[in-house]
Amino acid sequence: xxxxxxxxxxxxxxxxxxxxxxxxxxxxxxxxxxxxxxxxxxxxxxxxxxxxxxxxxxxxxxxxxxxxxxxxxxxxxxxxxxxxxxxxxxxxxxxxxxxxxxxxxxxxxxxxxxxxxxxxxxxxxxxxxxxxxxxxxxxxxxxxxxxxxxxxxxxxxxxxxxxxxxxxxxxxxxxxxxxxxxxxxxxxxxxxxxxxxxxxxxxxxxxxxxxxxxxxxxxxxxxxxxxxxxxxxxxxxxxxxxxxxxxxxxxxxxxxxxxxxxxxxxxxxxxxxxxxxxxxxxxxxxxxxxxxxxxxxxxxxxxxxx
Numbered sequence: 001x002x003x004x005x006x007x008x009x010x011x012x013x014x015x016x017x018x019x020x021x022x023x024x025x026x027x028x029x030x031x032x033x034x035x036x037x038x039x040x041x042x043x044x045x046x047x048x049x050x051x052x053x054x055x056x057x058x059x060x061x062x063x064x065x066x067x068x069x070x071x072x073x074x075x076x077x078x079x080x081x082x083x084x085x086x087x088x089x090x091x092x093x094x095x096x097x098x099x100x101x102x103x104x105x106x107x108x109x110x111x112x113x114x115x116x117x118x119x120x121x122x123x124x125x126x127x128x129x130x131x132x133x134x135x136x137x138x139x140x141x142x143x144x145x146x147x148x149x150x151x152x153x154x155x156x157x158x159x160x161x162x163x164x165x166x167x168x169x170x171x172x173x174x175x176x177x178x179x180x181x182x183x184x185x186x187x188x189x190x191x192x193x194x195x196x197x198x199x200x201x202x203x204x205x206x207x208x209x210x211x212x213x214x215x216x217x218x219x220x221x222x223x224x225x226x227x228x229x230x231x232x233x234x235x236x237x238x239x240x241x242x243x244x245x246x247x248x249x250x251x252x253x254x255x256x257x258x259x260x261x262x263x264x265x266x267x268x269x270x271x272x273x274x275x276x277x278x279x280x281x282x283x284x285x286x287x288x289x290x291x292x293x294x295x296x297x298x299x300x301x302x303x304x305x306x
Contacts (some may be wrong), residue, residue, distance in 0.1 A: 003185070003280040005299050010171045010285035012263060013293025014082035015256065017166035018095055019115050023073040023136070025108035028062055033109045034074045036102035037247060041094075042203045043254075044081050045212065045223045049094040050168060050198030050256055051078045062197075066216060068112055068141035071154075075114065075201045079168050079256045091163055092121045099157070100127045104148070110156040112143070117162030167176040170255035170263040172295050173229075173284040174277075175209065179249040181279035183207070186251035191207055192273035193266040198258040211252040211286060226286070227284075247281050260295050267297050 003302040022037065025032035034053050040287035041051035054075040057065035069085025078098070080091040103111050104127060113120075128146035135148045140156055148155040172189060190206030193199055200205075216224035227233050228242040229250055243250070255272060257263045271283055285299055298304040 002275040003277065003289075005275065006282060006284040007196060007300055007303065008285055009217065009287055009296040009303070010169070010267065011158060011287035011290065011293045012167045012169045012260070012295040012297060014115050014295070015050075015079040015166045015168040016082055016087050016091055016163050017077050017079040017256070018091060018121075018161055018163045019075060019077050020095075020099070020161065021057070021067065021073050021075055021112040021114050022103055023058070023067050023069055023071040024106070024111070025071060027056075027072055029106060029108045030056075030072050030074055033103050033106040034076060034224045036106060037098045038076060038202070039102070041078070042208070043212075044079075044168070045302065048097070049078050049244055050202040050254075051076065051094075051098070051201075052202040052256070053194075054200055054202065055194075055197055062196045068143060069110060071110075077166075079200075079202075080164055081168060082165065087190065088119075088163070092123065095121065095123055095161060096126055099123065100130065102155075103254075104130065104150070104155050111158070113158040113161040115162035117164050119270060120160040120162040123161040124157050127157060130300045141305045143206055152277065164244075166256065166258055167260060167263055167293075167295055168256045170257070170267060171211075171286050171301070172255075172274075172284060173252075173265065174251045174274060174280060175244065175280050175282040175284060176249045176251070177246055177279040181277055182249040182251040184254055184272040185277040185280045188277060189274040190253050190272035193255060193270040196266040196269055198262040199266040200256050201253055203254055203267065206213050206253055208252040208254055211250070214288060214292060244281060252286070260297070263295075264297055267299070268301060
């Protein structure tokens, strides 16, 4: 039996995001760079940004996407909520730190911009200052770059990195009759959503086990556990609990991406992949009635507004 699909929607909110291409000699060092550059970037609640792998391209990845240097590549996104007044400064700071400390330092890597936008950061110049006066501008692979001499050779990166509007906060909840079924469903959903170009799943392994609500009884906390959906609090909360009888565990996936149609496609792919998981009771989503964001992703395709 397939799980029940709630007639509800996930509520996404606007972001600004940068999209970069990291290349390396091989998949081993490419993965090291990606994992480091996207580390500690699960949630904008306390992280400086939300970041993750979109897809592998070039040699060993999507062969229709050629990398400038002909090497294995990875497309990575970095998102900051648009409601932040300092959003552009915050995104630039995140990129500066993550690309300089986690990509430049990783053996054999190079870094390229993927967004040719009117809004951009002169990030290459700032990172190139690491060259201590020995850095220089050049044209490599048919594009203007900065070249930074480093102990292992040279680090090459584009001069400008663009950014544009995106979306954050698409989500799905998987209500299982046991912990294993909820997690298996979330794993299957995350894997399916990851096949859609233009989407990232920023949490570890693509899965969030501690879905949150906005606000807290503590003034210093901007978010807290969503107690109404904690299975172990069902008895304590009584009628205030929203956990259906027989549900022992709930897992969540979060989706950030280019735009609403892209996240809608990833959401439907995730639902289709997870729906037949044994002992999965229901698939649902979290929303705040439009108070957080104005982009709604309906779980049932026939309800989706364009």
